[in-house]
Amino acid sequence: MPYFDAASSAPLHPVARQALLAALDEGWADPSRLYREGRRARLLLDAAREAAAEAVGCRPDELVFTPSGTRAVHDGIAGALAGRRRAGRHLIVSAVEHSSVLHAAAAHEADGGTVAEVPVDRTGRVAPGAYAAALREAPGGVALACLQSANHEVGTLQPVAEAAEECAAADVPLLVDAAQSLGWGPTEGNWSLLTASAHKWGGPAGVGLLAVRKGVRFRTVQPADERESGRSPGFENLPAIVAAAASLRAVRAEAAAEAERLRGLVDRIRARVPELVPDAEVVGDPERRLPHLVTFSCLYVDGEALLHELDRAGFSVSSGSSCTSSTLTPSHVLKAMGVLSEGNVRVSLPRGTAGADVERFLEALPGVVAGVRERLGAPRPSGAAAGPAREPQPEPEPELVVDSLGKRCPIPVIELAKVIGEVPVGGVVTVLSDDEAARLDIPAWCEMRGQSYEGERPAERGVAYRVRRRA
Amino acid sequence: MPYFDAASSAPLHPVARQALLAALDEGWADPSRLYREGRRARLLLDAAREAAAEAVGCRPDELVFTPSGTRAVHDGIAGALAGRRRAGRHLIVSAVEHSSVLHAAAAHEADGGTVAEVPVDRTGRVAPGAYAAALREAPGGVALACLQSANHEVGTLQPVAEAAEECAAADVPLLVDAAQSLGWGPTEGNWSLLTASAHKWGGPAGVGLLAVRKGVRFRTVQPADERESGRSPGFENLPAIVAAAASLRAVRAEAAAEAERLRGLVDRIRARVPELVPDAEVVGDPERRLPHLVTFSCLYVDGEALLHELDRAGFSVSSGSSCTSSTLTPSHVLKAMGVLSEGNVRVSLPRGTAGADVERFLEALPGVVAGVRERLGAPRPSGAAAGPAREPQPEPEPELVVDSLGKRCPIPVIELAKVIGEVPVGGVVTVLSDDEAARLDIPAWCEMRGQSYEGERPAERGVAYRVRRRA
Numbered sequence: 001m002p003y004f005d006a007a008s009s010a011p012l013h014p015v016a017r018q019a020l021l022a023a024l025d026e027g028w029a030d031p032s033r034l035y036r037e038g039r040r041a042r043l044l045l046d047a048a049r050e051a052a053a054e055a056v057g058c059r060p061d062e063l064v065f066t067p068s069g070t071r072a073v074h075d076g077i078a079g080a081l082a083g084r085r086r087a088g089r090h091l092i093v094s095a096v097e098h099s100s101v102l103h104a105a106a107a108h109e110a111d112g113g114t115v116a117e118v119p120v121d122r123t124g125r126v127a128p129g130a131y132a133a134a135l136r137e138a139p140g141g142v143a144l145a146c147l148q149s150a151n152h153e154v155g156t157l158q159p160v161a162e163a164a165e166e167c168a169a170a171d172v173p174l175l176v177d178a179a180q181s182l183g184w185g186p187t188e189g190n191w192s193l194l195t196a197s198a199h200k201w202g203g204p205a206g207v208g209l210l211a212v213r214k215g216v217r218f219r220t221v222q223p224a225d226e227r228e229s230g231r232s233p234g235f236e237n238l239p240a241i242v243a244a245a246a247s248l249r250a251v252r253a254e255a256a257a258e259a260e261r262l263r264g265l266v267d268r269i270r271a272r273v274p275e276l277v278p279d280a281e282v283v284g285d286p287e288r289r290l291p292h293l294v295t296f297s298c299l300y301v302d303g304e305a306l307l308h309e310l311d312r313a314g315f316s317v318s319s320g321s322s323c324t325s326s327t328l329t330p331s332h333v334l335k336a337m338g339v340l341s342e343g344n345v346r347v348s349l350p351r352g353t354a355g356a357d358v359e360r361f362l363e364a365l366p367g368v369v370a371g372v373r374e375r376l377g378a379p380r381p382s383g384a385a386a387g388p389a390r391e392p393q394p395e396p397e398p399e400l401v402v403d404s405l406g407k408r409c410p411i412p413v414i415e416l417a418k419v420i421g422e423v424p425v426g427g428v429v430t431v432l433s434d435d436e437a438a439r440l441d442i443p444a445w446c447e448m449r450g451q452s453y454e455g456e457r458p459a460e461r462g463v464a465y466r467v468r469r470r471a
Numbered sequence: 472m473p474y475f476d477a478a479s480s481a482p483l484h485p486v487a488r489q490a491l492l493a494a495l496d497e498g499w500a501d502p503s504r505l506y507r508e509g510r511r512a513r514l515l516l517d518a519a520r521e522a523a524a525e526a527v528g529c530r531p532d533e534l535v536f537t538p539s540g541t542r543a544v545h546d547g548i549a550g551a552l553a554g555r556r557r558a559g560r561h562l563i564v565s566a567v568e569h570s571s572v573l574h575a576a577a578a579h580e581a582d583g584g585t586v587a588e589v590p591v592d593r594t595g596r597v598a599p600g601a602y603a604a605a606l607r608e609a610p611g612g613v614a615l616a617c618l619q620s621a622n623h624e625v626g627t628l629q630p631v632a633e634a635a636e637e638c639a640a641a642d643v644p645l646l647v648d649a650a651q652s653l654g655w656g657p658t659e660g661n662w663s664l665l666t667a668s669a670h671k672w673g674g675p676a677g678v679g680l681l682a683v684r685k686g687v688r689f690r691t692v693q694p695a696d697e698r699e700s701g702r703s704p705g706f707e708n709l710p711a712i713v714a715a716a717a718s719l720r721a722v723r724a725e726a727a728a729e730a731e732r733l734r735g736l737v738d739r740i741r742a743r744v745p746e747l748v749p750d751a752e753v754v755g756d757p758e759r760r761l762p763h764l765v766t767f768s769c770l771y772v773d774g775e776a777l778l779h780e781l782d783r784a785g786f787s788v789s790s791g792s793s794c795t796s797s798t799l800t801p802s803h804v805l806k807a808m809g810v811l812s813e814g815n816v817r818v819s820l821p822r823g824t825a826g827a828d829v830e831r832f833l834e835a836l837p838g839v840v841a842g843v844r845e846r847l848g849a850p851r852p853s854g855a856a857a858g859p860a861r862e863p864q865p866e867p868e869p870e871l872v873v874d875s876l877g878k879r880c881p882i883p884v885i886e887l888a889k890v891i892g893e894v895p896v897g898g899v900v901t902v903l904s905d906d907e908a909a910r911l912d913i914p915a916w917c918e919m920r921g922q923s924y925e926g927e928r929p930a931e932r933g934v935a936y937r938v939r940r941r942a
Contacts, residue, residue: 001507003500003506003508005501005504005506005508008500008501008504009499009500009501009706010499011499012495012499017495020495024483024488024491024675028482028483028670028675028676029474029476029479029787030476030479030480033476033479033787033789034775034778034779034782035474035476035778035781035786035787035788036472036782036787037474037476037787038787067538067542067677067705068538068704068705068706068708069705069706070696070704070705070706071538071704071705074693074694074704078693099696100694100704100705103694103695103696103704104694107693107694197706199499199706204495204708204710205499205706205707205708205709205711206538206677206708206711208705222549222578222693223545223571223574223575223577223578224574225541225570225571225574233539233541233542233545233571233574234538234539234540234541234542234571234679235480235539235540235541235668235670235676236676237539237675237676237677237708237711238676239675239676240676240677240708240711304505307505307506308505310506311505311506311507315506316500316504316506316507316508316509317506
């Protein structure tokens with residue numbers, strides 16, 4: 001049963017399992033104690049720190065273990081902001097960071113700090129020079145900038161080395177969230193702080209990494225204790241730490257070959273999905289990307305139904321669609337990129353994924369999508385709804401209003417697609433919708449279908465989105 | 472090789488190991504995902520929460536898993552203080568709480584809050600009515616009170632149910648740190664919040680518990696996410712959580728019988744140590760105590776040397792002596808109790824400890840203590856230094872000053888003991904010392920040896936401690 005959601009959590013690497021078992025026997029005691037069990041635990045902890053630091057590319061005394069990647073991000077951002085409090089209270093993050101970074105930024109704002117979001121292009125990538133611009137435009141002293149090494153939803157690699165140069169020129173530390181990339185290789189460039197999460201590379205849950213370069217001002221804000229250089233309180237989760245370090249070494253040893261192999265499988269998905277599934281859009285940078293991750297969206301598809309049907313067909317994937325989240329807002333990443341969010345599927349291949357499983361996925365996908373579309377009453381694929389294949393309408397209206405109030409993604413877009421052929425070329429369809437996803441998906445649909453998006457305005461209820469028929 | 476430091480970290484219970492292994496295979500996926508691996512992880516998480524809640528004595532939706540007992544304490548105290556911010560900013564803790572509670576209290580003070588410490592008697596126990604008194608004497612509105620269920624250094628049980636009544640009468644929530652006792656049984660009384668740590672009961676590292684009763688005001692202060700009811704951010708450490716819950720059930724099933732057995736072994740240590748080791752004092756409540764833990768102190772002994780020699784002899788124990796800690800201050804617990812801290816040894820027996828191992832310890836201890844004393848040049852045991860066995864001094868000085876500046880515990884007390892016989896009964900010895908431990912150990916020595924402690928005053932360097940010879 002293929003599991004294609006490694007970006008959420010990777011299955012445990014065999015080396016991690018083996019190291020964990022060994023450390024359960026050898027590493028359960030308190031490494032700060034002086035007796036033999038404690039000394040043995042300390043040796044294991046020191047060795048794990050050395051191995052992990054080598055993989056990160058920092059000194060062992062610059063690296064601490066945290067209880068998760070999220071806690072590494074929270075504690076790392078809070079500590080860097082507190083350490084640089086005198087320099088200022090402005091924080092710069094990209095618009096497509098992991099939610100842990102955005103939550104830390106929100107907490108900073110709630111505490112009186114200011115936050116700026118650096119935009120991305122349609123591939124999800126921060127532009128070269130964008131951090132320099134954000135630094136120039138900062139309303140006050142900048143305490144910290146954050147940039148992920150690679151995006152967790154679309155796989156696009158970020159120009160971390162360039163951003164680090166831009167930050168260094170302004171004497172501002174850069175924190176890099178390397179959660180998605182650390183298993184594939186070290187993070188390039190002159191970063192100041194780095195965070196990562198072991199269960200993303202096949203290590204166990206319960207271990208994050210926080211590296212703080214010597215010379216970077218850092219002050220722990222939470223209550224601290226004597227553990228982990230005072231930067232991560234609480235009894236060390238030693239067996240998991242040992243397993244995390246061992247598995248990081250192991251996945252790195254296999255990284256080059258496995259990256260090439262998975263890159264080929266992802267290339268195949270990127271090429272085949274648009275051929276096999278009408279009205280599907282593959283998003284993210286096709287070249288500068290993580291080797292194992294691809295995201296696409298399917299028009300006229302309910303993300304939750306799609307995930308459910310793919311699960312029934314034996315495929316575990318994830319989605320940034322609003323239809324699958326409890327908040328009903330689409331993924332902030334897709335939103336920042338300005339791409340379609342409906343029917344969104346993220347495929348992230350774990351190490352060792354068989355090519356045959358990818359082929360089976362490609363075989364199953366068209367039928368699954370078609371089935372979901374059929375149940376939703378979606379228009380016929382490939383632009384048939386508005387295209388020349390459609391029979392001419394008897395008396396086309398110059399303007400038409402579709403009331404989609406109270407209906408959720410993807411219904412507003414489906415209703416738009418159904419009526420666009422009823423206005424003449426040059427005519428306008430106005431969609432009334434109170435679904436947050438419509439703001440993203442109606443313009444995205446227009447771009448995909450060669451129609452012209454004319455903008456939105458508040459309506460008595462919800463928002464009115466105007467679309468002019470061009471094709 | 473007997474390991475007698477269960478109170479620091481207990482060896483992994485076989486059930487924990489077994490459950491952890493099973494959950495590594497079944498529980499590595501993200502429990503918030505909708506596909507089968509995620510649903511399976513969610514089932515495991517829900518079952519673990521139900522089992523742990525039953526053992527705690529709360530509803531499953533009142534319990535969250537944290538990355539450690541320390542994080543449970545830090546996050547629990549911070550959340551309760553924030554939730555009750557309108558009620559006031561005063562925090563009440565006992566003087567003998569675990570350092571994680573005291574660190575959280577210090578952070579609260581640094582943030583502008585106030586903290587009161589409730590004193591303990593010579594057994595380490597909070598007096599009945601002490602919390603009521605602290606509530607009456609509070610300088611402003613009380614946000615929260617904290618009391619451990621049992622002391623981690625001396626094993627004394629605290630009157631938690633009474634303190635909870637006193638707090639409830641004042642409408643103040645009580646947080647109980649049950650880290651040392653939860654494996655032995657639920658915490659009695661009407662507590663509001665409860666914290667615990669899995670590796671203290673034989674569960675794995677990496678799991679703490681935080682229970683917050685319905686109706687208790689609580690506001691997460693750190694950046695949160697959607698996990699663990701928004702009270703503990705970061706990917707759940709599911710295999711360890713499953714192992715924690717399973718082992719808690721397992722140790723509880725064995726608790727009554729094993730408590731009785733270990734209680735007998737500890738009774739034996741409590742009785743034999745003062746008989747076997749001259750000038751040793753067993754501290755803590757002899758009856759109202761944890762079944763497996765006993766602490767004693769030995770005059771004229773360097774705690775670090777003692778631990779080292781016991782380790783060489785094959786026994787792993789811990790110490791609250793200043794001589795073994797990097798801060799050079801003696802245990803705050805022993806200090807609050809006003810008992811001797813030098814040559815301090817805590818013995819905490821893991822489940823399954825063999826009686827024969829305890830006997831071997833009792834056989835080895837006298838020789839180890841005597842050896843350490845000999846190397847330090849300590850006075851002969853049993854009051855020989857100042858007692859009638861000593862030859863009369865030719866010309867006793869009415870007052871004598873001992874310069875112990877720059878010397879560390881236990882040297883100042885050893886030097887005092889060596890010269891006390893040189894002043895006549897009624898004469899005074901003044902010890903000059905800049906060692907923090909002397910403040911505790913000189914009065915404790917006086918009490919043990921029937922001498923009269925006359926108090927301290929600042930000296931040109933260090934502190935002058937005055938002792939009047941009575942015997």
